[in-house]
Amino acid sequence: MPEKTLSRAAIxxxxxxxxxxxxxxxxxxxxxxxxxxxxxxxxxxxxxARVYDSPxxxxxxxxxxxxxxxxxxxxxxxITGREAVxxxxxxxxxxxxxxxxxxxxxxxxxxxxxxxxPLFFANDSAEPQKPDQYIAYYKxxxxxxxxxxxxxxxxxxxxxxxxxxxxxxxxxxxxxKLPNRKGVFVFPDFPDDFGRTxxxxxxxxxxxxxxxxxxxxxxxxxxxxxxxxxxxxxxxxEDDLDPVPIVLRSVxxxxxxxxxxxxxxxxxxxxxxxxFFMGEQHAFPRAKMWDPLxxxxxxxxxxxxxxxxxxxxxxxxxxxxxxxxxxxxxxxLISELPPSFTTSK
Amino acid sequence: xxFNSYTFIVFFAIVLILHNLPISWKAKKxxxxxxxxxxxxxxxxPFILLLWLSTVVxxxxxxxxxxxxxxxxxRLLLVVSLIGNLGMLCFFKYGGFLLENFVHLVNxxxxxxxxxxxxxxxPAGISFYTFTTLCYTIDMYKKESAPVxxxxxxxxxxxxxxxxxxxxxxxxxxxxxxxxTPRKASRRQLMEGLFLLSTGLFMKVVLADxxxxxxxxxxxxxxxxxxxxxAWAGSLAFAGQIFFDFAxxxxxxxxxxxxxxxxxxxxFRFPYAATSxxxxxxxxxxxxxxxxxxxLYIPLGGNRRGRFRxxxxxxxxxxxxxxxxxxxxxxxxxxxxxxxxxxIEKFLQxxxxxASVMPTVAAALPAYxxxxxxxxxxxxxxxxxxxxxxxxYALFIFLLVNITWVxxxxxxxxxxxxxxxxxxGFSHGGQPLLKTLAMVxxxxxxxxxxxxQWLLRNTKLTDVAYRLPWWVTGLIWSSMVILLILSQESxxxxxxxxx
Numbered sequence: 064m065p066e067k068t069l070s071r072a073a074i075x076x077x078x079x080x081x082x083x084x085x086x087x088x089x090x091x092x093x094x095x096x097x098x099x100x101x102x103x104x105x106x107x108x109x110x111x112a113r114v115y116d117s118p119x120x121x122x123x124x125x126x127x128x129x130x131x132x133x134x135x136x137x138x139x140x141x142i143t144g145r146e147a148v149x150x151x152x153x154x155x156x157x158x159x160x161x162x163x164x165x166x167x168x169x170x171x172x173x174x175x176x177x178x179x180x181p182l183f184f185a186n187d188s189a190e191p192q193k194p195d196q197y198i199a200y201y202k203x204x205x206x207x208x209x210x211x212x213x214x215x216x217x218x219x220x221x222x223x224x225x226x227x228x229x230x231x232x233x234x235x236x237x238x239x240k241l242p243n244r245k246g247v248f249v250f251p252d253f254p255d256d257f258g259r260t261x262x263x264x265x266x267x268x269x270x271x272x273x274x275x276x277x278x279x280x281x282x283x284x285x286x287x288x289x290x291x292x293x294x295x296x297x298x299x300x301e302d303d304l305d306p307v308p309i310v311l312r313s314v315x316x317x318x319x320x321x322x323x324x325x326x327x328x329x330x331x332x333x334x335x336x337x338x339f340f341m342g343e344q345h346a347f348p349r350a351k352m353w354d355p356l357x358x359x360x361x362x363x364x365x366x367x368x369x370x371x372x373x374x375x376x377x378x379x380x381x382x383x384x385x386x387x388x389x390x391x392x393x394x395x396l397i398s399e400l401p402p403s404f405t406t407s408k
Numbered sequence: 409x410x411f412n413s414y415t416f417i418v419f420f421a422i423v424l425i426l427h428n429l430p431i432s433w434k435a436k437k438x439x440x441x442x443x444x445x446x447x448x449x450x451x452x453x454p455f456i457l458l459l460w461l462s463t464v465v466x467x468x469x470x471x472x473x474x475x476x477x478x479x480x481x482x483r484l485l486l487v488v489s490l491i492g493n494l495g496m497l498c499f500f501k502y503g504g505f506l507l508e509n510f511v512h513l514v515n516x517x518x519x520x521x522x523x524x525x526x527x528x529x530x531p532a533g534i535s536f537y538t539f540t541t542l543c544y545t546i547d548m549y550k551k552e553s554a555p556v557x558x559x560x561x562x563x564x565x566x567x568x569x570x571x572x573x574x575x576x577x578x579x580x581x582x583x584x585x586x587x588x589t590p591r592k593a594s595r596r597q598l599m600e601g602l603f604l605l606s607t608g609l610f611m612k613v614v615l616a617d618x619x620x621x622x623x624x625x626x627x628x629x630x631x632x633x634x635x636x637x638x639a640w641a642g643s644l645a646f647a648g649q650i651f652f653d654f655a656x657x658x659x660x661x662x663x664x665x666x667x668x669x670x671x672x673x674x675x676f677r678f679p680y681a682a683t684s685x686x687x688x689x690x691x692x693x694x695x696x697x698x699x700x701x702x703x704l705y706i707p708l709g710g711n712r713r714g715r716f717r718x719x720x721x722x723x724x725x726x727x728x729x730x731x732x733x734x735x736x737x738x739x740x741x742x743x744x745x746x747x748x749x750x751x752i753e754k755f756l757q758x759x760x761x762x763a764s765v766m767p768t769v770a771a772a773l774p775a776y777x778x779x780x781x782x783x784x785x786x787x788x789x790x791x792x793x794x795x796x797x798x799x800x801y802a803l804f805i806f807l808l809v810n811i812t813w814v815x816x817x818x819x820x821x822x823x824x825x826x827x828x829x830x831x832x833g834f835s836h837g838g839q840p841l842l843k844t845l846a847m848v849x850x851x852x853x854x855x856x857x858x859x860x861q862w863l864l865r866n867t868k869l870t871d872v873a874y875r876l877p878w879w880v881t882g883l884i885w886s887s888m889v890i891l892l893i894l895s896q897e898s899x900x901x902x903x904x905x906x907x
Contacts, residue, residue, distance in 0.1 A: 068600075071878040
């Protein structure tokens with residue numbers, strides 16, 4: 064009698080796996096949803112390693128989500144001939160990254176720092192540890208992790224279903240909206256169409272999002288939720304301190320270190336609109352935040368409202384530009400930045 | 409390198425191809441050794457030097473120990489080896505812990521001393537390969553097995569990548585003879601190995617990382633007082649996570665080795681179906697508990713020096729077993745609690761034996777000091793004569809084991825106290841933390857875990873795979889692989905890597 068093996072079960076397994084995964088992939092392609100890259104620490108670290116590329120050919124961007132949406136990297140690269148290294152992290156304060164670059168003796172590049180006042184000055188961030196976690200991951204990346212990232216890139220570039228935020232098992236389970244107990248903190252969801260990510264870490268809204276006001280309202284409600292959360296946050300002793308002088312000192316320190324090595328730093332304030340912009344102006348007035356920032360660091364800066372080409376922008380969900388507007392904004396940004404940031408040698 | 413990564417899939421495919429080339433057995437062994445070094449160096453290349461040092465020193469010391477007839481010289485060689493191995497482990501794993509406790513002590517004595525915080529990186533798997541080499545040295549000292557013939561075989565025994573970083577902890581007689589003659593997996597072994605690899609990855613990626621880790625992390629990282637429901641869900645989630653994570657690793661390791669034609673010892677045997685604590689330790693991390701039994705408990709005297717010493721030896725073994733897991737007093741407490749459970753169990757067993765009212769199966773602690781019995785239950789036979797009757801005992805043991813996991817997972821005693829307080833109603837109020845979906849995941853996975861463990865407690869995974877109709881096995885296998893692909897969990901480290 065022949066020895067029993069699992070060969071037949073293995074063949075069935077292979078056929079079923081190909082059939083199920085293949086059908087899922089075909090279905091997703093049919094929905095025309097664009098390819099998306101996981102915007103996690105692995106992709107961030109891949110870009111972080113590129114800050115050492117030639118300062119004459121590379122401009123580094125740090126900030127929060129706005130500059131990720133508003134800088135159209137294709138447009139930037141076509142016009143300037145320079146690489147744009149996008150290191151901004153969604154929903155976070157860029158200060159840890161600025162300090163990391165300031166403390167990195169090998170960084171001598173051109174750096175654009177985008178300022179979203181609630182995050183930059185008050186650190187009202189949903190995930191304040193994220194930048195530190197990303198930096199730590201970058202510094203301790205193992206050769207195996209680098210190799211896995213390279214292989215993952217090949218697969219992620221081919222298959223739509225490899226989109227962890229939208230189609231992973233847990234993402235699918237999260238779509239079941241089970242009622243929660245009273246008192247459980249539930250952060251509202253962003254629609255999938257709001258933020259797709261390219262391999263260069265540019266975020267963009269899909270055409271469907273730009274056309275669908277209900278999706279835009281969904282995101283506006285998230286911002287209202289965040290604002291409400293900040294208003295009702297428990298008062299701590301730290302809240303009695305004025306954070307601005309501390310932030311300015313810290314920024315000045317990092318900027319001076321970069322400049323001492325031959326690097327250059329400028330600041331931007333990307334557009335917001337509607338109630339969001341009004342709220343920001345009220346809580347973080349320009350005269351108390353932006354102007355002292357430029358004065359303290361002896362820097363030039365581009366505030367979107369100062370340029371007629373960008374002052375009129377309306378963000379679909381009050382805080383980020385649609386891709387067509389991002390192209391226009393990028394062109395204006397290039398015209399406003401010092402030539403050393405925008406010309407290649 | 410971790411099993412649940414793309415790098416490993418490519419690496420393993422290359423290793424499999426090389427291992428099946430028509431080349432000499434020695435060349436294949438060199439390939440395996442180089443592959444093992446690459447596997448380790450892919451994590452942190454400089455630490456490969458430690459591995460080499462440990463391998464070379466123990467190979468030559470082992471040989472000398474075996475050949476040495478002078479008792480004093482022999483003892484000296486043993487001490488040198490123990491200092492070398494344990495010293496390295498102490499420095500890397502316990503250096504910071506010892507310094508911290510020393511500082512606490514001198515500060516308590518009124519001496520102000522505040523040294524800089526040491527920045528020591530723990531080399532992956534150091535506890536595992538140290539135990540592997542230690543048992544070789546001790547075996548050579550006792551002449552319990554013959555020295556390994558070549559440095560190549562010894563290096564491969566220590567470094568063989570499936571078991572290198574998180575076990576199973578292998579003994580020389582279990583693995584070294586397998587390197588002496590050419591080995592290649594049969595088709596049956598290859599399929600079985602791939603089945604085990606898929607199962608292990610499913611346990612780790614889908615169940616531990618995908619379904620349970622978020623709830624366990626949320627509860628154990630919370631700084632607030634939690635309602636009882638959340639605390640229970642968090643502790644149950646961790647009980648499931650630690651099992652699926654570690655048993656998943658062992659299952660992968662055994663599967664990977666089998667694909668290459670090597671057999672590694674079983675490390676888990678459905679531990680949450682245990683009906684006593686001694687039974688639990690015969691099912692959980694079997695290769696560690698048997699290592700501790702043979703190289704610590706028995707040398708301490710085991711149960712041969714009277715009842716009182718047996719209790720003491722048992723507790724020492726469990727406390728050190730706890731400390732092996734991590735440089736923190738909470739791990740010691742975890743071991744101590746298990747020791748206490750074993751004490752109580754032994755006490756009850758001794759009383760029962762004295763009374764001799766009912767026949768019992770096995771000595772109270774067959775895992776420690778006496779040979780394991782075929783049946784591993786310590787409670788009266790009559791209770792277990794049907795399939796489900798022992799289940800309440802298993803659930804009771806699981807409940808008590810679950811309490812120990814709170815110490816294991818908590819960073820501090822205050823945190824453990826807070827969670828246990830919530831679990832047992834000593835803390836009131838608290839903001840609900842876990843969403844309904846998270847609770848459902850924990851509930852369903854842990855319930856299925858307990859049912860499966862109970863039903864399969866006297867069998868092996870592969871036996872079940874063979875017993876079922878091939879298409880049922882194929883369906884289960886494909887479901888696991890599909891969920892594995894769809895889960896898309898990033899390649900997180902296995903919990904036991906840090907030990």
